[in-house]
Amino acid sequence: MAKPTELHFGAAVSEGQCPGCGRLVAMVRIGNLDFHDCGECAAVAERAARKSALQRRFLECEAQGLIGAAHGQFTFKNWRPACDAHRPAWEAAWLLRKNMYLWGERGRGKTLLARCALVRGLKDGLVGEITGPMLGDARHKALGTFRVWCALPTLLLDDVSMMPNRGAVGEAAVRQLWELLNARVGLRTIVTAQMAPNSLAPFLTEAIPGNPGGAVAALARLHPFDVFELAGKDLRKPAECGIGKAESGIKGMAHE
Numbered sequence: 001m002a003k004p005t006e007l008h009f010g011a012a013v014s015e016g017q018c019p020g021c022g023r024l025v026a027m028v029r030i031g032n033l034d035f036h037d038c039g040e041c042a043a044v045a046e047r048a049a050r051k052s053a054l055q056r057r058f059l060e061c062e063a064q065g066l067i068g069a070a071h072g073q074f075t076f077k078n079w080r081p082a083c084d085a086h087r088p089a090w091e092a093a094w095l096l097r098k099n100m101y102l103w104g105e106r107g108r109g110k111t112l113l114a115r116c117a118l119v120r121g122l123k124d125g126l127v128g129e130i131t132g133p134m135l136g137d138a139r140h141k142a143l144g145t146f147r148v149w150c151a152l153p154t155l156l157l158d159d160v161s162m163m164p165n166r167g168a169v170g171e172a173a174v175r176q177l178w179e180l181l182n183a184r185v186g187l188r189t190i191v192t193a194q195m196a197p198n199s200l201a202p203f204l205t206e207a208i209p210g211n212p213g214g215a216v217a218a219l220a221r222l223h224p225f226d227v228f229e230l231a232g233k234d235l236r237k238p239a240e241c242g243i244g245k246a247e248s249g250i251k252g253m254a255h256e
Helices: 039-063 069-073 084-095 110-124 145-151 167-183 197-205 212-220 250-255
Strands: 011-017 024-030 033-037 099-103 127-131 154-158 188-193 225-229
Touching: 039 069, 039 110, 069 110, 084 099, 084 110, 084 225, 099 110, 110 127, 110 154, 110 188, 127 145, 145 167
Parallel strands: 099 188, 099 225, 127 154, 154 188
Antiparallel strands: 011 024, 024 033
């Protein structure tokens, strides 16, 4: 029960049973009216309002084509690390204080973890996901999609190691990567790849062999990043790795 001196408004005049939860709480008088000062019910209402806001934001992102309906299942309530070695990456993704670079072989949980972090980013605004092969396509600029990517508070660039790196398309992709990351300085970006950051530079340089500085400039915008390697067993084989999925659905966002 809150002490009268701790109340933010009115004055405690008596105690009474909260109609919401049944707990004995202070009664606060404002003018001629008495109100229950129940912190528990206020916290429940706040959580409900936060969940509702996240759901509205999720639907807005879906309506704009920034994410898909399936992204609703990627929450930290629904999934857990497959092994202790992955725990530091999961904790960093939960805190989401910095940009992230997740790398490892296929099936190690990079995209799964990145999407959990992406959905958690809804608390700060709209989010979106793009993939490496989408870079270099001039249509995204013509349609204004690229401009949206540059401004999103949280963006997932999934599997950057699959972006084009040959010929004119490869050169355009590297330039677009640089423009994207350059515009996103100060915003949160999550990147996944099948190669370590120090292997990405040679990969990108293949796209513009006459201008290796272009690849270096693009990579420079990846810093500062929290870098995590996700190794271990293939998570696409749940029986072998023991990964656990608690439940599905955007309702898990209530605990975000």
